[in-house]
Amino acid sequence: xxxxxxxxxxxxxxxxxxxxxxxxxxxxxxxxxxxxxxxxxxxxxxxxxxxxxxxxxxxxxxxxxxxxxxxxxxxxxxxxxxxxxxxxxxxxxxxxxxxxxxxxxxxxxxxxxxx
Amino acid sequence: xxxxxxxxxxxxxxxxxxxxxxxxxxxxxxxxxxxxxxxxxxxxxxxxxxxxxxxxxxxxxxxxxxxxxxxxxxxxxxxxxxxxxxxxxxxxxxxxxxxxxxxxxxxxxx
Numbered sequence: 001x002x003x004x005x006x007x008x009x010x011x012x013x014x015x016x017x018x019x020x021x022x023x024x025x026x027x028x029x030x031x032x033x034x035x036x037x038x039x040x041x042x043x044x045x046x047x048x049x050x051x052x053x054x055x056x057x058x059x060x061x062x063x064x065x066x067x068x069x070x071x072x073x074x075x076x077x078x079x080x081x082x083x084x085x086x087x088x089x090x091x092x093x094x095x096x097x098x099x100x101x102x103x104x105x106x107x108x109x110x111x112x113x114x115x
Numbered sequence: 116x117x118x119x120x121x122x123x124x125x126x127x128x129x130x131x132x133x134x135x136x137x138x139x140x141x142x143x144x145x146x147x148x149x150x151x152x153x154x155x156x157x158x159x160x161x162x163x164x165x166x167x168x169x170x171x172x173x174x175x176x177x178x179x180x181x182x183x184x185x186x187x188x189x190x191x192x193x194x195x196x197x198x199x200x201x202x203x204x205x206x207x208x209x210x211x212x213x214x215x216x217x218x219x220x221x222x223x224x225x
Contacts, residue, residue: 002158033212040123042202042215043159056212090158096211104213106158 002026004093004107012113013081021076021110025093031055032074033104034066037088049074050096078112086114116141121203121216128223132193136219138186138203147206148179150188152199153218159202162188193223 003026013019025032031050035043045058049068063079072093078085088111092104121138128134140148148165163170165177165186176189186203203216 031211035213035215040217042119042217043213045212045214048212056210058212088156092213094211103161106160108158111156 002105002107004091004105006089006091006107006110008110009108010111010113012115014115015081015083017081017114018077018079019081019112021078021089021091021112022073023076023091023093023107024073025091026105029093029095029105030072031094031096032068032072033092033094034074034076035090035092036060036085037090037109038084039087043090046076055096081114083114086112088112117216118142118214119203119205119216121219123217123219125220125222128193128221130193130195130223130225132223133189133191134193134221135190136188136201136203136221138188138216140184140186140203140205140214142205142207143181143184144208145184145205146208148186149204149206149213150175150177150186151202151204151215153202154199159215162201190221193221195223195225197221198223 005024033048034046037043047057052068068074088109094104150162151159152162153159169178174191200218202218
């Protein structure tokens with residue numbers, strides 16, 4: 001187990017609704033990244049949070065937003081849900097130190113279905 | 116053109132076979148390279164890093180060719196437990212985001 005937890009594990013919403021997904025990072029990690037994985041595809045980078053600030057964003061519209069809290073846990077919010085938002089949402093935590101890369105550890109994901 | 120391209124497979128191989136996966140990436144300034152393994156409906160897990168000098172971990176060998184922007188993974192003596200999707204991952208220079216390929220599905224059969 002990586003020590004990264006996500007909630008909920010599964011979620012069903014309807015088009016137009018809003019959703020909040022949660023991630024608790026591994027102890028000692030200060031950075032959380034969020035990824036969207038559609039069926040049959042690799043994960044796509046949504047954004048990264050480092051010490052409560054957004055630290056990079058992928059090609060996702062503004063209705064995808066996030067937060068990081070002082071304990072380094074994080075939320076992903078998606079407004080005005082669309083059918084194509086149905087996917088596995090993964091968060092990954094790491095200890096970001098300068099420009100060197102440290103392994104990112106993934107949580108089990110939240111499976112979102114939009115009807 | 117996708118940043119990271121892989122053959123999606125599936126590759127169906129008998130137990131004991133040797134199988135090779137390939138991956139190409141488009142950004143020549145990419146700095147770090149990895150293979151991740153993802154079991155069905157689970158999260159991706161790091162399998163191994165990839166270096167130009169090549170690296171080996173038991174039955175797994177990974178190789179990077181920077182000139183051709185090409186990454187490979189070789190699995191020898193395949194086991195049933197190797198059945199999974201193998202994701203090629205690249206990190207751009209100065210960045211920290213993981214850029215994934217679509218993944219190659221491997222099925223090892225009796």
